[in-house]
Amino acid sequence: MKVAIVFDSAGTLLYTYRVAMDVRSRKMKTGVESTMLTCSKEGRSLILLYAHSLNIFETPSDTLLSDYMKKEGIKFGIACSNGIVTHEEVSEYLLNDEFARISDLQVCIKKVWNCCKKLPIVAMNSGVIVNRNLKGIEFTITSGGRPFSNAKEAVSDLHKMGVATYVASGDRTDKLVRMADYLGIAHDNIHGVATPSIKAQVIKDLKCEYDTVIMVGDGVNDIPALREADISVLTCQQNKNKPNKLIEAADIIINDVSEIKNIAENAINGRDFKKN
Structure with missing residues (x-):
């Protein structure tokens, strides 16, 4: 029985620390879960900016984020949305926004870096949350993650069993590598x-x-993949507070990435699993 496991990254293989800046009130939210923040209000979309932190810090802090994106030709990806949104619509919000400044992103990056800089492995990403109702950027957001302490051992155990491992994530490829x-x-x-x-x-x-293909995820942006998989696994290792639609998409719920070994072993041996 050939088995493959596809992992999300943040919250699944990585313990992730995130901060968000409300660009209108200038209030910072710490320890947020970006997908939950996005889905808590209709019209929001989580956007990953394919920009390097060093380049962001080299830009004058009072520069509008929209001007920076146009000047540097910054590309973006839509991680998840609360409602249907097109790439063209998001592009319009990003490139015409008059509230978010580079400084809003710089303070987010600095906050996360100060918490993560001493870790041996750090994957940092930055982005924004746009709001259709505001027709612009509502939050800047940065995340920094380090592998869960038992993630390396879990992957090694899977490989010893002959299980192929994959990662599918909205994060930039260079960070994931x-x-x-x-x-x-x-x-x-x-x-x-x-x-x-x-x-x-x-x-x-x-x-x-x-x-058999197993999907392991932790956020609402993983729901399509969870539904497509032969076995869908929701991990609550970082955050146990999950929306009902995410719980309903999962066949199995785990609290530790090491539990995936038993799930893979059952799949290899053709044993039925018990849906949550």
Whole structure:
């Protein structure tokens, strides 16, 4: 029985610390879960900016984020949305926003870096939350993650069992590759800049190659992939407060990444699993 497991990154393989800045009130939110913040109000979309932190810090702090994106040609990806939104619509909000400044992103990056800089492996990403009702940027947001203490051992155990491991995440590929090197996951098995629909397509493609494909995720942006997988696993290792629609999409709920070993073993041996 050929088995493959696809992991999300943040909250699944990585313990992730996030901060968000409300660009209108200038109030900072710490310890937020970006997908939950996005889905808590209709019209919000979580956008990952493909920009390097150093380049952001080299930009004058009073520069409008929209002007910075236009000047530097910054690309972006839609991680998840509360409601249907098009790439063109998001682009209009990003490039015409008159509230968010580079300083709003700089303070988020600095806050996360001060918490994570001493860790041996750190994957940092920055983005924004746009709001259709505001027709612009509502929050700037930065996340920094380090692998869960038992993630490397869990991946190693899976490989010893002959289980193939993959990562499908909205994070930038270069950030994921560094994490993959630490965990022992092949570069060819990394799918970065993966939207919810791309994650689901990764699962669909792997089902043509493997007898059983397991998806492990922790956020609402993983729901399409969870539904596509042969076995869907929701991990609550970082945050146990999950929305009902996410819980309903999962066959199995775990509280520690090491539990995936038993799930894979059952799949290899063709044993039925008990749905939560």
